[in-house]
Amino acid sequence: xxxxxxxxxxxxxxxxxxxxxxxxxxxxxxxxxxxxxxxxxxxxxxxxxxxxxxxxxxxxxxxxxxxxxxxxxxxxxxxxxxxxxxxxxxxxxxxxxxxxxxxxxxxxxxxxxxxxxxxxxxxxxxxxxxxxxxxxxxxxxxxxxxxxxxxxxxxxxxxxxxxxxxxxxx
Amino acid sequence: xxxxxxxxxxxxxxxxxxxxxxxxxxxxxxxxxxxxxxxxxxxxxxxxxxxxxxxxxxxxxxxxxxxxxxxxxxxxxxxxxxxxxxxxxxxxxxxxxxxxxxxxxxxxxxxxxxxxxxxxxxxxxxxxxxxxxxxxxxxxxxxxxxxxxxxxxxxxxxxxxxxxxxxxxx
Numbered sequence: 013x014x015x016x017x018x019x020x021x022x023x024x025x026x027x028x029x030x031x032x033x034x035x036x037x038x039x040x041x042x043x044x045x046x047x048x049x050x051x052x053x054x055x056x057x058x059x060x061x062x063x064x065x066x067x068x069x070x071x072x073x074x075x076x077x078x079x080x081x082x083x084x085x086x087x088x089x090x091x092x093x094x095x096x097x098x099x100x101x102x103x104x105x106x107x108x109x110x111x112x113x114x115x116x117x118x119x120x121x122x123x124x125x126x127x128x129x130x131x132x133x134x135x136x137x138x139x140x141x142x143x144x145x146x147x148x149x150x151x152x153x154x155x156x157x158x159x160x161x162x163x164x165x166x167x168x169x170x171x172x173x174x175x176x177x178x179x180x181x182x
Numbered sequence: 183x184x185x186x187x188x189x190x191x192x193x194x195x196x197x198x199x200x201x202x203x204x205x206x207x208x209x210x211x212x213x214x215x216x217x218x219x220x221x222x223x224x225x226x227x228x229x230x231x232x233x234x235x236x237x238x239x240x241x242x243x244x245x246x247x248x249x250x251x252x253x254x255x256x257x258x259x260x261x262x263x264x265x266x267x268x269x270x271x272x273x274x275x276x277x278x279x280x281x282x283x284x285x286x287x288x289x290x291x292x293x294x295x296x297x298x299x300x301x302x303x304x305x306x307x308x309x310x311x312x313x314x315x316x317x318x319x320x321x322x323x324x325x326x327x328x329x330x331x332x333x334x335x336x337x338x339x340x341x342x343x344x345x346x347x348x349x350x351x352x
Contacts, residue, residue, distance in 0.1 A: 024283025113194025
């Protein structure tokens with residue numbers, strides 16, 4: 013885990029990356045979320061990584077509450093790796109990463125299309141403002157201090173945000 | 183860069199992570215996108231990482247076309263690190279990661295709130311279906327093979343997707 017590395021960062025991005033930022037972890041989660049994988053051997057065959065690396069990543073996901081490890085219903089595995097709600101809730105992150113990769117790193121076209129299971133139509137992520145609706149240009153997003161930001165840091169974040177908000181209105 | 187590590191993966195998530203999946207890279211981009219940072223020294227002070235690591239990450243971002251390195255307008259730095267469109271386009275990924283961290287790893291409340299610069303109201307990401315609108319439960323997203331998927335792999339992805347789509351309709 014990256015925990016100690018990002019400790020100085022009061023930031024939900026840093027906290028998220030401590031949990032899912034290790035090499036291979038988001039690809040393991042991709043396979044669980046979109047390919048329905050639950051077995052060690054399936055993850056291993058699909059990703060082609062060393063078993064000790066895979067075991068370490070899966071253990072970390074279980075420790076972080078992103079996967080559970082119920083007994084397998086057959087004798088092909090000792091147990092399964094099953095996503096929790098916390099794990100399934102990473103779906104929007106995985107889709108947003110896919111969309112960026114599709115736009116900037118898929119010269120042969122998108123390898124995957126996401127559709128809604130109930131109707132089969134395309135699914136996409138968007139950034140929306142509570143008043144203005146969907147933002148076509150997400151550059152107009154400003155970060156303000158939230159309740160979890162220590163006061164000394166909050167002042168610095170607020171100062172920068174005030175400048176950006178003033179610029180946008182002038 | 184993680185390039186060679188994920189080479190076997192025909193996947194836009196893997197391609198995206200090859201570019202932004204290195205340790206610290208998404209936090210550097212967070213500071214560029216939301217704090218407007220452009221100077222080596224500011225990144226270094228904010229993140230507290232070794233200068234050789236930071237230099238390597240910034241070089242990789244420039245090589246990947248996520249940042250540009252124009253000359254600085256003053257003598258405080260030799261040059262600046264400025265986001266390109268490709269870099270700014272990571273904003274939705276950063277917001278989605280923040281939201282997940284806020285929900286699952288922010289016991290003191292969100293450290294940051296994102297607002298729209300034009301109106302100051304909250305901004306959030308969502309997953310929407312082209313027909314059904316915003317999905318409250320993103321678990322109902324199925325991955326189908328896209329144009330960039332090699333045929334042998336496409337068949338396997340399609341088989342799993344067909345099963346999920348049939349299940350959703352039964």
